[in-house]
Amino acid sequence: MNNNFRRFLRKMLCCPECHSSKLKFNTHKIICLSCRSKYRFINDVPILVDTTSKKILQKELFSTSGYVMVKEYIEPKKHIPVPDLTFNIFDRKKLHKLFTHNENEDYVVLNVGGGPKREEKNVLNLNIGPFPNVDVVADAHNLPFRSDSLDSIMMAAVLEHVQNPQKVVEEAFRVLKKGGFIYAETPFLQHFHGYPDHYQNFTLIGHNFLFRKFTKIETGPTTGPFSTILILISNFFDDFIEHKYMRKILLILTCSFLYPFKYLDIFFKKNLNSYKLTTGVYFFGVK
Template sequence: MFCESKSVKQSLNEADPLIFKLKIAFKKYDRLYYILAKIAGALFVGSKTGVEACADLPKTAFIVNLGSGPKSLGAHIINVDAYPYANVAVCADATHLPFRDGSVDAIICECMLEHVTQPEQVIKEIARVITPGGLVYTSVPFMDPYHASPDDYTRWTMSGVRTLFNDFEQQELAVGWGPTSSLIAVLSHWLGLMLSFGNAGLQQALALFFMVCLSPFKILDFALKYPKMAPNIATGFYFIGLRK
């Protein structure tokens, strides 16, 4: 499974219990889940989504959405996940994908790599199954608080992303979620921590409350993603590369 070392149930009692339980509950209703995620979560301000990055590929292209969750990106894109959510076509371990060498034209892997224990092995597996010249689109966090799904292990700087994908020729690497989303997320969790008097459930409830209240300010990131130093405090990045 993507998070091989722990089951979903094991993670429920750890550092992110309330928010993780809400994720599991709302993922049964995929449209509602992603609406709420846009309100409470970081605002994507990148110039391309995974679907847009694949827009110029032929209609016959074999495209995989790795770590998809319940969200469908289109009838022509195959959802692969460790868990049998709605819209998942293939349940598989991301470190052992059930595809032949060089058989996939493009892989979209959004907000998944931080949730696996062996991200380097996942990238090697992506490189194995993708055809030479094939496209990979991924997004990863940097200045983003802990968020279990079902656990959370790793963060990357922009330089770290380049190193991680050294088997791919970089086409784009840019801020996907900006500094304001970072500030709001950390501030919301800090306020929850200060006002919860040590109660973990209350802390997370307050953090969600403040994230929703402060959400309108995230629109500032459409401008703040451009300054040269923005990547130093960005919430996360997206990367587009071609298999060498």
């Protein structure tokens, strides 16, 4: 873990059990001076999960799909070489820049459900699993951060995997500073996928409703209808063709033939109906 993240955690963390900020940091442990809870480190990563979350999450992590996730994250699957079928109809790069770039060297963005990818060097990953590039192990339903403390929070493809998405968004609202940014991207028309479990997807309206306490800056669909249909077709092969090699061949052939059609989504960038047939939706706002 870099020194910037270490300083950030010492300043911002609180006890997930009692929310006290009176923490004592030892080399191997964090001790809450209010409720005496002790939290250990695994390879320099603090495990800040409260007792209730631990019970629920352990069950999830050790469910079948949880195992798949752990396996995939720890030994990434060899990807089948198929062209990408996604064409984004919004400027994700521009949006990401707005909440990740800052003159201040200490500026850190919390990525809830983040890792194993590191989005930017100042993006700190929080996850329920101690995967590669995860900096804090904690439950999104009970963030181990002080209220009104963080500058910026992002969550990508996470709200569909949590049991209580409204609670997760409320936690983000609690820990964000006034004026802090929130960015979330969540599936709408996507097939069932685990990690560790898949509870719900969101329409644009439902997603905006989750974030109603924030002031909206920009929201919308992530892809147009062509990408959505193409991705669902490829999901069909992934989910229903049992034979491994047959599945690979069909995926390579169909994706190679279909992917040029995704560019037709260029014409749906400004279409007011795009939110009706999109793979996902996003919300960018401020507290």
